Each structure stands twice: as structure tokens, then as C-alpha cells.
Amino acid sequence: MPSSAGPSIDTITEGGRVTQVGEGQEAEESAPQVMTFGAPTAGEILAERYELVEHINNDSAGRLVWRGVDVILRRPVAVVLRYPGGDSATEMLQGAVAASRVIHPNLVGVYDAIDEAERAYVVREWVDGQSLRELTAAGPLDPARATTIGNAVASALAAVHATGMVHGNVHPGTVMVSDDGRVVLADARTDGDDSQQSDVRAIGGVLYFALTGHWPHAEAPLRGATAGHGRAAIPDAVRDAGGAIAAPRQVRAGVPAYLDDLTMDLLDAEIEPPSSDVLGAELARLDVPADEQFLDSAGPLRFTADTGEEPSPLAAAGGRKVALGIAGLLAVALVGLLIGISTLGGDDDPQTNPVAAPSSNAPVNEATPAAVTAGPLKISTARIIDPEGDRTEVRNADKVFDGNEDEGWETQTYRGRANFGNLKQGMGVWVDLGSERTVKSVQVKLSARGASARLYAGTTDRPSSSSGDAQLFADYAKTAIGQPFEQHEGTTMAFSGFNADQKYRYLLFWITELPSSDGGYKLGVQEITVQGS
Numbered sequence: 001m002p003s004s005a006g007p008s009i010d011t012i013t014e015g016g017r018v019t020q021v022g023e024g025q026e027a028e029e030s031a032p033q034v035m036t037f038g039a040p041t042a043g044e045i046l047a048e049r050y051e052l053v054e055h056i057n058n059d060s061a062g063r064l065v066w067r068g069v070d071v072i073l074r075r076p077v078a079v080v081l082r083y084p085g086g087d088s089a090t091e092m093l094q095g096a097v098a099a100s101r102v103i104h105p106n107l108v109g110v111y112d113a114i115d116e117a118e119r120a121y122v123v124r125e126w127v128d129g130q131s132l133r134e135l136t137a138a139g140p141l142d143p144a145r146a147t148t149i150g151n152a153v154a155s156a157l158a159a160v161h162a163t164g165m166v167h168g169n170v171h172p173g174t175v176m177v178s179d180d181g182r183v184v185l186a187d188a189r190t191d192g193d194d195s196q197q198s199d200v201r202a203i204g205g206v207l208y209f210a211l212t213g214h215w216p217h218a219e220a221p222l223r224g225a226t227a228g229h230g231r232a233a234i235p236d237a238v239r240d241a242g243g244a245i246a247a248p249r250q251v252r253a254g255v256p257a258y259l260d261d262l263t264m265d266l267l268d269a270e271i272e273p274p275s276s277d278v279l280g281a282e283l284a285r286l287d288v289p290a291d292e293q294f295l296d297s298a299g300p301l302r303f304t305a306d307t308g309e310e311p312s313p314l315a316a317a318g319g320r321k322v323a324l325g326i327a328g329l330l331a332v333a334l335v336g337l338l339i340g341i342s343t344l345g346g347d348d349d350p351q352t353n354p355v356a357a358p359s360s361n362a363p364v365n366e367a368t369p370a371a372v373t374a375g376p377l378k379i380s381t382a383r384i385i386d387p388e389g390d391r392t393e394v395r396n397a398d399k400v401f402d403g404n405e406d407e408g409w410e411t412q413t414y415r416g417r418a419n420f421g422n423l424k425q426g427m428g429v430w431v432d433l434g435s436e437r438t439v440k441s442v443q444v445k446l447s448a449r450g451a452s453a454r455l456y457a458g459t460t461d462r463p464s465s466s467s468g469d470a471q472l473f474a475d476y477a478k479t480a481i482g483q484p485f486e487q488h489e490g491t492t493m494a495f496s497g498f499n500a501d502q503k504y505r506y507l508l509f510w511i512t513e514l515p516s517s518d519g520g521y522k523l524g525v526q527e528i529t530v531q532g533s
Contacts, residue, residue, distance in 0.1 A: 204266025447524030
């Protein structure tokens, strides 16, 4: 496979349905024409096993793509032939051998690689379906489907990276969606010019394309056009006068803030991405059936150099805001008696138990257990968690639990963007209850409306340092509590969704977006109140 080339997807039409074969990288426009001497014919059997059924196309790197059949296993295959074999086919064969060592449901399977000197060929899985490039031809995908595709690609890359290899060729032309909904990544390359980090960044481009139908890399036009059809006509991303791309939420309505942030962070060269397995795990938490999304819990999905980061739910924005509004009203109305609010604040743990109503079949004389009451829990200490800051904002944490809402801890004023000026993925307040307690809810009084934040729980205490904060956040990001708040319309955030059978000691209130203030963005945390027993 030529190292300077980009990918290509060949297609045929069968009864109006398009069938794709991810057949390799697209070469320069000056790629040599396919040699026809000794070219195969339909019905020929290669290696006494692979029958050539139909010539699909020639890719722009000068290879022939055939639909075939494995006559031994009786399964369809794709056969990619190169003339001649030998040294000119070394890279193609090495790439195929490397790819064959990784077996994963989200990777196109490689079955065989053979060099016959005058020709060489790779036998691979045949995929009936569409590439992501073609799938978006009718318009951008909804956030849930885009997340499903991102999850599949991240999972495939995690499997590749676990072997120490790099895919090096992730883009909408090599991401394929089969007719049965399976998402697969095709056409790895082994030219050594890419890294595992660039693989992960490429998922940002895939998500951006899925959400907007635009390609964010003007310097690297989206390839994947069928040979003979030229470059794919894919619109460039919307850009400002300085060339910066517009965020997905600026291009179309309905993109959740956390997914918008994740996509832009992965595309931002100044922010180090997480590993593929961390990204895959977080996207997997978001990739839930549509009918379960209302109850799913996660958080703003953001990443930085030191940590993988946290997820956010795929609940529809409007539905989630309604649910949060109800939860907030109930929390205020039932400050001293919070019973069953966890039913409103979905938890990742499906075992979260709502309070059950007494059975109508209970004996008349049998006493019904009294509901467990909740009251304020004492906060032993608090600390500001700021993994990427200069430690100038870690003072005054004690003011968040002193009982005085007129005084509190506040951030500096950030410029440019609400996400801390795009300088950090977030910061927050860690509280210690002194001992393990049953927690019913947490209320956070803020200085202004419009903040985005979420709540986490953990079991570890780390040193108060940049590295300690980074490790603490990585530990806590695995356990989100209740629903996240995105650009919250009020100044009080009420979190529920705690597991009634679990004890909690350490909590982390994590801020991801600041409200506007004095020409910039700033937020104060005036008071944190924990209810429990």
C-alpha cells in the first residue's frame, strides 16, 4: 500500500442497493494504470480456494477489486489483486498480515495474503452496506447514531492499539456500516507515519463528519471516491475569517453540549487526547438504546493530557431539561425528606432502587416500614481540584460549606470560550464527609445561571497537586451520580441518583462550562449541601 496515499472505497449497485468493499488507500492522481497482462477472469480460482465472481472496480493505486467466494467455507469474500507481486506488493501484504492478527467485531476481517510473484492478492471480508461518507449523503446523523459509530471505531482502534500497532487510516471512507447495522473499520496501513494518538484524533473527524456532513480537515480532503469518479465532493467545514472551524452545535441544532465538546477537543491539537480504550469505554457508556437514554447518566465528555474523561448521557436535550427541572423542584420542596428522587436522576447502575410503594396485598395488621428520612450531613473538609491549573484557584474551598451563601469559592475570569477559555477540561470541588454515609442528594448553590456541571463519587483521596488532582479526577470520572446539568437555567443544582445500598464518603462537583461574566466567563460555588443519613 503506497504510504503517501489516502483511502478509497469501491462500490457496485445490486438491485438499487450499494455494496462496498474497503479496498485500500487512494494513490496520487498519477498512479499507474492497472496491468492487464495475465489479468484474472470470472470463474478463475486463486490458490485453489478463492473463486472470482465479479470484477467490481480498480482502485486508484492500480489494484483490482473482485467479489469472490471461498469455495471451501462457502462465504463471500473481497479479493484485492496487485500486479506485479514481489517487492512492489510488500507493503500491501505486510499490512494485511498485521491486520489479520487482530480479530474484533468492528474490524474488517483479513483472511489471506498471497504473493505469486507476477501478482499478489489479499482476501478479506466482504461487507454489504455503506461507508459513513455515503451514509451522510442524505444529511447528518442524529447524535445517538453518531455516538454508536464513534464507539465502534474507538473499540476497533483499542483492539489494534493493544497489539502495539497503528491503524493510520481512519476517516469516513474507511468506516463502514453494514446492512445489519454492524460498524466496521477497514483498510489499515503500515507506513509508520501515523501514531496511536493520531488514530484517536481521527475519531474527532469522524464524529464531526457524522454530526455535520462536513469535513474538518481542509488540508486533507476526504478521500474514498471510487476509481473513475474522482475525489468525493464533500463540503469543507464552516470556518471563520481565521480559518477556525465552527463547532457542530453552530452548524446544526440538536447536538448535545458534551458531544460537541468531545468532538472539538479531539480536533484541537493543543489538547492531548485520551487513549483509545479510555475513549471507547466512555463512548460505550453513551451508546445506549434510544428508549433508555432518558434515564442514562454520565457527564460532559472531555479529555486532556493526563486523564481519559467523562461521559455524558445521550438523553434528548429537551427531555433531559424537563427531567432536571422536576428533580430540582422536588429537591427544594423536600429538603428534609428526599424519598425516591433517584427514579428521576438516572444512574449508570441499573440496580439503582426507587422506593417501592406498599403492596396492596400486605396483611391489614402488618406494619409498613417507615420511610427513611434524610437530613443534612456534615462536610468534614473540601478541596479545589484543578489538574491543569497553575494552583492559583485552589484557595477558599472551606467557604463552600460554611453555611454562608453570600461567600464562596470562585474561578478566575476566562476569555474566549465558556469551557475555561479552552485551556482545561474543567475543575471542581471535592468534599469529604468524614466517614461513609448513606447519601440521598447533593445541592450546589451557584453565583450565576448558565453553568454546566456534574457530580461524581469516589473512594480515594489523592495529594493536592496537579498530578494528584489528575489522578483523582480519573478515578472519580468512572462513577457519575444522577444527570448532568448543561447551561443550567437556575443557580441551584440538585443531584440525586445515589445507590441506596451504597455508602459514600468522597464526592466531586465538576464544572465544565462557565456562565458569562464581565466580558468573560466565571463562576462561584457559594454553598454545597449534602442530604443523607
